[in-house]
Amino acid sequence: MTVLAITGGVGGSKLALGLSKLLSPDRLIIAVNTGDDFTHLGLRVCPDLDTVMYTLAGMENPETGWGVACDTWETMSALEALGGPTWFRLGNRDIATHLERTRRLAAGEPLSKVTAHLARSCGVKHRIVPASDQNISTVVETPLGQLPFQKYFVELGCKPTVQGFQFVGAENARPAPALQTCFDKGEIEAVIICPSNPYVSIAPIIAIPGIRAFLRKPEVPVVSVSPIVGGKALKGPTAKIMRELGIQPSSLAIAEHYSDIVSKLFIDVADENQVEQIASLGVETTVSRTVMTTIADKTRLARDVLVQAGINIDQID
Amino acid sequence: MTVLAITGGVGGSKLALGLSKLLSPDRLIIAVNTGDDFTHLGLRVCPDLDTVMYTLAGMENPETGWGVACDTWETMSALEALGGPTWFRLGNRDIATHLERTRRLAAGEPLSKVTAHLARSCGVKHRIVPASDQNISTVVETPLGQLPFQKYFVELGCKPTVQGFQFVGAENARPAPALQTCFDKGEIEAVIICPSNPYVSIAPIIAIPGIRAFLRKPEVPVVSVSPIVGGKALKGPTAKIMRELGIQPSSLAIAEHYSDIVSKLFIDVADENQVEQIASLGVETTVSRTVMTTIADKTRLARDVLVQAGINIDQID
Numbered sequence: 001m002t003v004l005a006i007t008g009g010v011g012g013s014k015l016a017l018g019l020s021k022l023l024s025p026d027r028l029i030i031a032v033n034t035g036d037d038f039t040h041l042g043l044r045v046c047p048d049l050d051t052v053m054y055t056l057a058g059m060e061n062p063e064t065g066w067g068v069a070c071d072t073w074e075t076m077s078a079l080e081a082l083g084g085p086t087w088f089r090l091g092n093r094d095i096a097t098h099l100e101r102t103r104r105l106a107a108g109e110p111l112s113k114v115t116a117h118l119a120r121s122c123g124v125k126h127r128i129v130p131a132s133d134q135n136i137s138t139v140v141e142t143p144l145g146q147l148p149f150q151k152y153f154v155e156l157g158c159k160p161t162v163q164g165f166q167f168v169g170a171e172n173a174r175p176a177p178a179l180q181t182c183f184d185k186g187e188i189e190a191v192i193i194c195p196s197n198p199y200v201s202i203a204p205i206i207a208i209p210g211i212r213a214f215l216r217k218p219e220v221p222v223v224s225v226s227p228i229v230g231g232k233a234l235k236g237p238t239a240k241i242m243r244e245l246g247i248q249p250s251s252l253a254i255a256e257h258y259s260d261i262v263s264k265l266f267i268d269v270a271d272e273n274q275v276e277q278i279a280s281l282g283v284e285t286t287v288s289r290t291v292m293t294t295i296a297d298k299t300r301l302a303r304d305v306l307v308q309a310g311i312n313i314d315q316i317d
Numbered sequence: 318m319t320v321l322a323i324t325g326g327v328g329g330s331k332l333a334l335g336l337s338k339l340l341s342p343d344r345l346i347i348a349v350n351t352g353d354d355f356t357h358l359g360l361r362v363c364p365d366l367d368t369v370m371y372t373l374a375g376m377e378n379p380e381t382g383w384g385v386a387c388d389t390w391e392t393m394s395a396l397e398a399l400g401g402p403t404w405f406r407l408g409n410r411d412i413a414t415h416l417e418r419t420r421r422l423a424a425g426e427p428l429s430k431v432t433a434h435l436a437r438s439c440g441v442k443h444r445i446v447p448a449s450d451q452n453i454s455t456v457v458e459t460p461l462g463q464l465p466f467q468k469y470f471v472e473l474g475c476k477p478t479v480q481g482f483q484f485v486g487a488e489n490a491r492p493a494p495a496l497q498t499c500f501d502k503g504e505i506e507a508v509i510i511c512p513s514n515p516y517v518s519i520a521p522i523i524a525i526p527g528i529r530a531f532l533r534k535p536e537v538p539v540v541s542v543s544p545i546v547g548g549k550a551l552k553g554p555t556a557k558i559m560r561e562l563g564i565q566p567s568s569l570a571i572a573e574h575y576s577d578i579v580s581k582l583f584i585d586v587a588d589e590n591q592v593e594q595i596a597s598l599g600v601e602t603t604v605s606r607t608v609m610t611t612i613a614d615k616t617r618l619a620r621d622v623l624v625q626a627g628i629n630i631d632q633i634d
Contacts, residue, residue: 042359042419072391078413082438084420092409096395102359103401121399 001027001189002182003311006131006211008033008201009051010065010235011227012194014292017055018302019192021295024314025125029188030056031179031211033196034111034130035138035167035204038150040088041079043098044105047150048201049115049130050097057122065235068093087155112176131205132173138204139166149200158237162244165200170207175214183214190309191215193224195290197238198257199245206261215261223264223309225290225301226251230270234291250274255283264308266290266301318344318506319499320628323448323528325350325518326368327382327552328544329511331609334372335619336509338612341631342442346505347373348496348528350513351428351447352455352484352521355467357405358396360415361422364467365518366432366447367414374439382552385410404472429493448522449490455521456483466517475554479561482517487524492531500531507626508532510541512607514555515574516562523578532578540581540626542607542618543568547587551608567591572600581625583607583618 003023007016007030016030030052037046047066054060054068061069071091080086090098097118104114110133119128138149142160152160174180182188191214196202206212215222231249233239239249247253251267255278258265265283267274268290278285286308292298306313320340324333324347333347350365364383371377371385378386388408397403407415414435421431427450436445455466459477469477491497499505508531513519523529532539548566550556556566564570568584572595575582582600584591585607592602603625609615623630 040420041416042361042423043416044359068395072389072409074389074409075392075413075416078385078410079417082413082417082435084413084417092389092391093395095412096392096399096401099358099360099392100396100399100401103357106359118399 002187003028003190003192003306003309004179004182004188005030005192005194006202006205007031007048007052007194008196009036009048010196012196012201013052013055013060014298015192015194015225015302015305016052017295018292018298018300019306020056020126021299022302022306022313023126023311025127027314029127029129029179029182031129031131031176031205033201033204034132035136035170035200036149036153037135038137038148040150041084041090042102043090043095044102045088045090045098046101046111046115046130049128050094052128053115053119053122053124056119056124056126056128059122067091088150110177112178127178129176129178131176131179131211132170132208133176134169134173136170136173136204136208137168138200139168141165153200153237158240162241164245165203167204167207170204171209173208175208175210180210183210188214188220190306190311191220191222192305192309193222193258193262195225195227195234197227197233197236197241198254199238199241212261221264221309222262223266223305224254224258224262225266225305226254226268226271228254228271229268229290252277255281255285259283266305266308319504320345320507320509320623320626321496321499321505322347322509322511323519323522324348324365324369324511325513326353326365327513329513329518330369330372330377331615332509332511332542332619332622333369334612335609335615335617336623337373337443338616339619339623339630340443340628342444344631346444346446346495346499348446348448348493348522350518350521351449352453352487352517353466353470354452355454355465357467358401358407359419360407360412361419362405362407362415363418363428363432363447366445367411369445370432370436370439370441373436373441373443373445376439384408405467427494429495444495446493446495448493448496448528449487449525450493451486451490453487453490453521453525454485455517456485458482470554475557479558481562482520484521484524487521488526490525492525492527497527500527505531505537507623507628508537508539509622509626510539510575510579512542512544514544514550514553514558515571516555516558529578538581538626539579540583540622541571541575541579542583542622543571543585543588545571545588546585546607569594572598572602576600583622583625
């Protein structure tokens with residue numbers, strides 16, 4: 001039996017790392033958002049897949065939340081000298097990941113196979129899969145018009161007001177084959193929705209019909225961790241986006257957002273006063289410390305989440 | 318009035334550099350072989366264009382003959398760790414050139430416009446143009462079958478026996494627009510065929526009908542420098558290829574090869590004994606020192622070639 005973790009980039013990958021410390025590789029499959037993926041300078045870049053992979057490989061850059069630790073920058077400097085676009089920063093080592101991904105995709109390999117190869121090459125034993133092998137592109141609706149996600153997120157620094165999101169391709173996308181196999185064989189005993197941005201990181205995954213349908217099945221517990229603590233997002237634009245969408249940023253709002261799929265929600269001690277309101281939505285809460293700074297934080301929260309999901313923890317070195 | 322230099326990579330770019338020291342930017346246009354170009358790891362790589370550009374920019378790596386001097390290699394190392402193909406070595410700074418080229422080509426810019434931008438960004442004032450904006454792919458016929466050029470040249474180290482070459486796309490290719498404009502306006506007062514490999518570096522250029530027709534016009538002097546010295550090529554597989562094609566490597570054979578287009582051929586003092594035989598082909602010879610090691614060698618040979626072509630030399634700092 002397997003635990004399915006659903007995640008975006010930085011925030012979610014912390015819990016995914018914690019889960020990987022408690023479950024053996026055959027008991028965890030991590031499905032990652034691909035709505036942020038884009039082709040840049042001819043390279044296929046998958047930011048969330050890479051963040052999860054680098055994090056599980058211990059290669060992540062904790063200062064940026066993206067890229068490889070201690071990477072070097074000669075290509076970016078030379079690109080700047082050539083007048084090329086440098087708003088999306090690509091370190092020398094990180095570029096190798098994109099080159100090899102682009103090469104394999106061009107040779108006809110599906111993204112899930114490419115991802116498995118890259119992760120294995122980085123020493124990752126747990127299964128990291130794109131939510132789908134079909135392209136999904138998150139488009140941000142703003143007063144400036146529809147913006148490709150990375151233009152909004154990185155080039156424009158999330159400044160434009162968000163009016164909505166579209167996940168182009170999601171409706172016709174199928175779950176990645178390894179994920180579909182888990183569904184078909186009834187192997188998933190619990191789903192953990194990691195504390196990534198629900199609107200831009202988790203939503204493109206849930207927008208895939210095969211995944212949405214599975215999450216709505218009542219027999220599999222779906223546990224999530226609120227990415228909002230004390231009305232703020234720990235990192236990234238989640239709170240800003242919520243306000244722009246007319247939603248007061250709170251764990252209660254997260255519970256409302258997820259109420260049709262999530263059975264249990266972890267909220268931070270800072271939000272303890274919202275327990276009763278969340279309960280009224282039919283969502284059970286666990287109050288915990290959800291801010292993950294150290295590896296011990298990540299493992300502890302992952303352990304608590306697994307316990308609440310009714311999952312036995314493996315003995316791993 | 319303008320001098321047209323026709324060149325491949327390493328050997329030819331030495332003379333092209335010499336020419337650039339003697340002619341102002343408006344009096345020199347350098348048309349470069351694109352038959353070696355290929356798409357690798359999703360990047361469009363144009364080895365000869367880059368060698369000429371880096372050489373004129375003073376950025377070339379004299380030890381390898383390709384790439385940028387003092388480049389660093391983190392991307393290649395990381396690519397190797399990912400199990401990617403590393404037989405074609407790409408330094409970090411060099412990769413920036415390919416990324417920006419690939420980006421601009423994907424945005425719809427023709428190769429000549431991309432090349433002009435890259436060269437200008439590197440500080441090159443003289444015009445470097447691809448022989449054509451249409452793709453030309455050199456294919457090597459060998460006992461192993463037809464091989465893409467870089468597979469033969471780099472991956473297999475020129476080991477397979479050459480039975481012939483095809484320049485796929487050349488027959489339907491048009492000269493690059495800047496070159497065609499020079500032709501149309503009658504601006505070319507002389508053509509210099511640089512001492513690159515006649516069979517793989519110069520032949521794909523001459524295979525373009527619009528260039529071939531121009532070179533055959535009797536009114537424009539076409540001067541070349543033999544890449545064979547004392548029966549050997551200074552660098553690269555020219556002599557090996559000639560033997561495999563059933564041709565005894567010599568300056569005489571080069572003169573025969575070029576006899577329908579070249580009016581004057583520079584040969585090295587080591588080949589002085591071939592002057593009379595070459596004269597019998599209707600090709601005038603100048604015996605000189607054609608081995609270019611120092612910048613003084615390059616400028617001196619360029620000066621001698623220009624004098625023989627009847628070209629006035631500019632006063633350049």
